Amino acid sequence: MLKIADLGQFVIDGDEQGIIDHVNLLIEAKTDPIAIINEGLLSGMNVVGEKFKNGDMFVPEVLMAARAMNAGMAIVKPLIADQDMPSLGTIVIGTVKGDLHDIGKNLVVMMLESAGFKVVDLGIDAKVEQFVAAVKEHKADIVGMSAMLTTTMTYMQEVIKACQDEGLSVKYLVGGAPLSPAYSEKLGAIYAADASGAVDTAKALTA
């Protein structure tokens, strides 16, 4: 008898076909789709996040795991009403204006989604207006900003000021090579050193 918890191993193995087959079997057996997400897909991804943090799994394997998880999500999502979708919170994220680097930011997006956050990705070169509009539209809990250049990281200040001027109550999560915990604190933001750190910080901020 197939159990929901068995899905986790398929996620960890990055076995996309295995996930598709077994999620379909579980649905035929009238399993609760929300349980499939929480107890199967996300719990597998949590193990992946831990292993990644501890240096036991690496970026390509994490990407495979995320792909497998998303394949499962695509099957169960249509079965769940929007308001019932489990979510840890909503994060609007982007690489700030003038900056075109997105490898790290994309990894953070993937890890946050895999951890159970709803992520609104503004992509690269994201401007103040885009952040403000997206926070309002999606009622975001957190604004995530990435910068790889000393010339662009200062733009984060403008985003934070604009959100404050609009009276938006959000937390700020920042990262990227030129940033430091001290600089981030000065901005009024929390610094995350890498993708798994971003997940831990986002969880703490929405707890």
Add this chain to the structure above:
Amino acid sequence: MIIIGEKINGSIPAVKTAIENRDAAFIADRAVKQTAAGAHFIDVCASTAPEYEVETLKWLIDVVQDVTDTPLCIDSPNPRVIEAVFKYANKPGMLNSISEEGDKCDVLLPLMAGNTWEVVGLTCDDRGIPNNLETKLDITKIMVEKADKYGITPDRIHIDPCVMALSTENNSMLNFAEEIRSIKALFPTIHVTGAISNISFGLPVRGLINKTAMAFAIQAGMDSAVMDPLNREMRETIFATYALLGQDKHCRKYSKAFRAGQIGSVGNK
């Protein structure tokens, strides 16, 4: 292989601390050691907040020029910072970098008219790093044409095709090799450079990936690199690769490097 020494960069934590404490001895030591290890250019990058970048870069330039004659590679994402400190270099070196982003070419190329300064050209533009060969070649052509207007010949340009991480792009090495070959085919005298260590992002034993990638890149025609000249394994791979490709006649450089203790186990000689 033209080696651009990367060890004086404010994004390295120990260097950042040295910059904050204005620890000239620490910076000078890195300049001297990179020179001794065969660096052709010494990269200086402040990586500070923008308001301190010019004064920090000037300080780095002064400290490095005090202890070595190796030309500088002046490195900033902001072309106006490079423009501001350009006059403090006491001999021609390299500017790092132009690209088709913003007005970088318009600010930096005029500085290179009528002298022998060289420049790194990144194949990216206001849309980011292209994910296809054609766009990277188009950007290369545009930069070469713009440089030509100031009398800058392709042999003074080091094109960096921006190698992607293998962990997120499974064909990154194959694409990089194809880019190197295509750029060299377009402009035979141009240099192709790169920060090869980007390729190993997210993988274990990064040094192993890096040096193996270096061998493939050299075979494809890369002849310039932003690297740590003190990285012994990388240096060994470079010597071995040139010998294996028949570009080191009678393996003389390889053999000499061994006798000089530059390759092989430490203390073997």
